[in-house]
Amino acid sequence: MMPVSFDLPKLSRIDLYLIFAPLFPGIILLGTITETNRSLSAEFIQTASIGYYSKVVCLFAVAYFLGLMTISLAGLFSETISHALGLHVPVPSYVNQPWNQAEWRKLAREFIGHDFVPSELAPLSPLEYATTVATAPLPQCQTRNG
Known part of the structure; x- marks a missing residue:
């Protein structure tokens, strides 16, 4: 028995979307990296020390990590920009009513x-x-x- 349990029936559809959301930008980034560095991708594919399924799992893990980092950085930048813009927007006051x-x-x-x-x-x-x-x-x- 694993020490971590997942109760999938309690997860809503939105929770599942949020879990799998980092895969989309990650796959796009990984595809771009793979396309621009063909020698690196060919070397990874020809590696004999790990099997086919391990390579697929590794690619999905890297794609998920890249997507998670992309989403996190986008959130960080948008929060920073909105905070900086918020300092210049006037606070609601008597004049704005x-x-x-x-x-x-x-x-x-x-x-x-x-x-x-x-x-x-x-x-x-x-x-x-x-x-x-x-x-x-x-x-x-x-x-x-x-």
């Missing part, structure tokens, strides 16, 4: 109607905004039959 700006309230009053927009055009505090939203009447849905 269009519902507190008079121009947007006038536009909302024009399109939605006076019943669903607060009467005053001054910016609301968070408490006033919450009470206005909580007490606003719900719009009635129109059906085709009347």
